[in-house]
Amino acid sequence: MNFRQFALGLTLSFGIAWLAVVVVPFFKLRNPSPVSYTEGIDENTGIYHPKRAGRVTNGYEVYAANGCYQCHTQVVRNTDAGNDLGRPDWGGLKLDADTGKDTRRESNVFDYAGLDFAPIGVARLGPDLMNVGRRIPARIREAAGPDATAGEVDGAARDWLYLHLYNPRLSPELRDWSSCPSYSFLFEEREITGQRSDDALEVATEPGMEIVPGDKARALVSYLMSLKHDNPVPASMDYSPADKKGDTEG
Ligand code: HEC
Secondary structure (H helix, E strand, C coil), X not given: CCHHHHHHHHHHHHHHHHHHHXXXXXXXXXXXXXXXXXXXXXXXXXXXXXXXXXXXXXXXHHHHHCCHHHCCCCCCCCCCCCCHHHXXXXXXXXXCCXXXXXXXXXXXXXXXXXXXXXXXXXXXXXXXXXXXXXXXXHHHXXXXXXXXXXXXXXXXXXXXXXXXXXXXXXXXXXXXXXXXXXXXXXXXXXXXXXXCCCCCCCCCCXXXXXXXXXHHHHHHHHHHHXXXXXXXXXXXXXXXXXXXXXXXXX
């Protein structure tokens, strides 16, 4: 082999991989055209819209600025690439208490529409957060029983998240073994004036003081609660039909 052949071989082997892995997906995914539901196959009709609610943009910035993506992913992988759908409530809920349906699905490119960067994450030290806004309320509802109203469940889920952000190791019900960092600097300790605030955390303080979430903590929790990526996708985009969902725990 002479040098020319070597250089050509090198360029081809890296060049083809670069085209296939970087260039082609970039042009395919940067401006995806809308996908329609198919009548007769999908329950919905019209065009598929990703849903979004809450103070999403501010919270997304707080999420990014605090490096949550270093340990948390936001992508439910195709079953071919990993058994994310089999992890408890990562891809959605196995049994949605409202609809009685299995809402689990893989992530798709529309789940990141409108964001500057898709927060797919660097490593997975903690659980995937793509559906954390479903999972925490579902857990609370399960513990609270059928009598809890939607408002109560929502409030308790927010309180759980505030405590978790303040210090995940506060109690065994949170996780006293957790290695999720404490973000207590997103909270304020202040003197109680008049009544204790509704959203003061249930933590021990000096007498007469209370700990309340600051603006950033509020935006972040609102963002986390908005992470519900389990709305039904058109069948043409659903690569996770029921029989492919592995059901292993952990
Ligand atoms: C050093 C790695 C690391 C960083 C950085 C990190 N986390 Fe975590 N996180 C974890 C681990 C590990 C767990 C699992 C243990 C637990 O539940 O506390 C976890 C759990 C969680 C949970 C509970 C998820 C569930 O399904 O029960 C939430 C919510 C969460 N983290 C949010 C965040 C947010 C928001 C940030 C950024 C402000 C963040 N984490 C930063 C490691 C991290």
